[in-house]
Amino acid sequence: MSESAGRTVPTLEFDDIQGTLLRRRPDDYHGVYLLYRIDDAGAARQSLRGILPKITSCADWESPRPFTLNIAFTYSGLERLGVPAESLASFSAEFREGMAARKNVLGDTGANDPSNWVPPLGSRDVHIGVLILSEEAGALQEPRTAAGRLGGVSLVYQLDVGVPRSGREHFGFRDGIGGPHIRGSTSPPLPGHDEIWPGEFILGYQDESGKLPDAPVPDALGRNGAYLAFRQFHSDVAAFRRYLRDHAKSPEDEELIAAKMIGRWRSGAPLALSPDRDDPDLAVDPMRNNDFLYYDDDPHGQRVPHGAHIRRVNPRDSLKDSVVAVNTHRLLRRGAAYGSVLPDGVLEDDGAERGIIFIFLGASLFRQFEFIQQVWLNDGDFVGLGTEKDPLTGNHDGTDTYTIPGKPVRRRLTGLPRFVTVRGGEYFYLPGLRAIGWIASLP
Ligand code: HEM
Incomplete structure (x- = not known):
């Protein structure tokens, strides 16, 4: 612990917090996002125990690693997995409703209306999301195999992501520059990156107001978790x-x-x-x-x-x-580009699907992602x-x-x-590693 602005900066439990929450992706990246439906809850819970050692935490992040793997759950996924009613009710209302149901708040009308989203996005059929990134395309096989060992599930959506050769997103802009900096997260802040209290993004720590953010119960499920908005934008x-x-x-x-x-x-x-x-x-x-x-x-x-x-x-x-x-x-952004690059100078659409998958992380979907959007x-x-x-x-x-x-x-x-154009999206909960163990051991 240390002192800052008259308050004690907490020691963050890096070994329990999923890596993607606090750590940016590499500048040069390849990856795949996999979405699963749970068909057999018992088999899925059982296999979560198996995948736990492969999940990347924030600990020791700077050491070279072949890949990162993170895992998140939608509300229907947690329901399917047998999370008790009292815990389910303790999640925020907008998370329980899901992104599609929030279309009026998000302004998802016309072409962006959930009725036009790519299936299964926005349906209640997306339960588990696995996010895999690596600096080496060749290193993706191992984590894919690990994800493939999830039992009792069907793969319902998959999207390969990767930085275009230009190093920029499809409209041609360099992305991923803006802050913020989370107090207590190792490296000192870069100039202009505001220092924000960790509870704005990680459940279980004080936020800007000095309070603990609302979190699901029990503490074993809520601590070190975060809400995650996954949104696919066609460019x-x-x-x-x-x-x-x-x-x-x-x-x-x-x-x-x-x-x-x-x-x-x-x-x-x-x-x-x-x-x-x-x-x-x-x-x-x-x-x-x-x-x-x-x-x-x-x-x-x-x-x-x-x-x-x-x-x-x-x-x-x-x-x-x-x-x-x-x-x-504020929110934390972990976006990744997908799709082929439209060659320089081409002014007519080639019909290819390309854009950005945005991942926004924070302690409150309503106050952060939805407020900014609306x-x-x-x-x-x-x-x-x-x-x-x-x-x-x-x-x-x-x-x-x-x-x-x-x-x-x-x-x-x-x-x-x-x-x-919004192609679809989902609200997820990104639990801490111990919380995933808690889910895996539910009866
Ligand atoms: C296809 C959609 C989008 C594109 C192409 C895009 C592109 C960009 C670019 C080029 C930057 C400047 C680079 C940087 O500061 O990192 C940026 C910054 C940012 N974007 Fe987006 N963005 C998109 C959607 C969104 C949405 C929907 C949100 C929030 C709900 C958002 C939140 C932010 C934030 C918070 C920053 C940093 C601003 C700062 O701290 O100064 N972006 N975006």
């Missing part, structure tokens, strides 16, 4: 390229508009620190590339528009005059932008606008099409 890369071409004055202007939508140049360099031109050195310098605030340096959004993706999802100090405590609406991404009211949505990820229908403040004149982009 219409050709539509994005065409939109930039049709609305920009020049190729340089295309890059500027793209940067204004996200708040970073595609290289990852933040507009907040390099507003007029890309800066590839800044982009890859972890001591500088996240070290910025908005309130004093960019109050009117002249550098980073108020509606830009990164300013919406983490307004930093922008909202300090309002009652919103930004740090109670209040900050799908609306503009909180920054005086009316009904404007996030320019890249918004559920657009061809009529939406995007305001880019600027000198001498602001720009307003019109007719935004849908660049990102």
